[in-house]
Amino acid sequence: xxxxxxxxxxxxxxxxxxxxxxxxxxxxxxxxxxxxxxxxxxxxxxxxxxxxxxxxxxxxxxxxxxxxxxxxxxxxxxxxxxxxxxxxxxxxxxxxxxxxxxxxxxxxxxxxxxxxxxxxxxxxxxxxxxxxxxxxxxxxxxxxxxxxxxxxxxxxxx
Numbered sequence: 719x720x721x722x723x724x725x726x727x728x729x730x731x732x733x734x735x736x737x738x739x740x741x742x743x744x745x746x747x748x749x750x751x752x753x754x755x756x757x758x759x760x761x762x763x764x765x766x767x768x769x770x771x772x773x774x775x776x777x778x779x780x781x782x783x784x785x786x787x788x789x790x791x792x793x794x795x796x797x798x799x800x801x802x803x804x805x806x807x808x809x810x811x812x813x814x815x816x817x818x819x820x821x822x823x824x825x826x827x828x829x830x831x832x833x834x835x836x837x838x839x840x841x842x843x844x845x846x847x848x849x850x851x852x853x854x855x856x857x858x859x860x861x862x863x864x865x866x867x868x869x870x871x872x873x874x875x876x
Contacts, residue, residue: 725766735866738766743873752876756847757786759870763851764788770830771852775803776876777845782807785847793827801825806836807845812864816857828852835859839871846876 723745726737742762746755756774763772773787775796782796782803793801799808801824806813815834818824831852839847849871853859 760788770854774847776847802836812837814859830854832856833858
């Protein structure tokens with residue numbers, strides 16, 4: 719297991735993802751503890767991209783419960799269908815929100831958050847977690863982020 723990352727900057731984000739994904743795969747390879755793997759994924763993403771907040775919420779009953787994250791303190795529990803995370807879980811799809819203030823029912827865990835992307839994590843066709851990423855900038859996320867973050871969450875077997 720590698721315990722340090724090669725962070726590249728001054729290039730487009732697609733190149734950054736392509737450099738980071740094999741490093742994340744190597745980092746979590748052979749580790750069967752899902753919390754440890756999620757923790758390292760959030761740390762790697764935060765280190766590479768410097769987003770405001772990046773973390774996982776775990777499905778526990780009828781709620782999402784805060785899991786490993788990097789960034790300011792966060793909401794601890796989110797009901798299914800509530801906010802961007804709960805909506806992503808309920809709809810079982812990636813949601814890209816260019817302006818969180820325009821999202822009906824947005825849960826403001828941090829007033830600094832301006833845009834967000836949330837991806838469901840699947841195991842055997844069921845959502846077991848969501849990856850939530852917040853930016854302090856409007857319209858920060860796009861289909862490139864969705865494509866590569868989906869590849870990253872697919873590395874998890876939760």
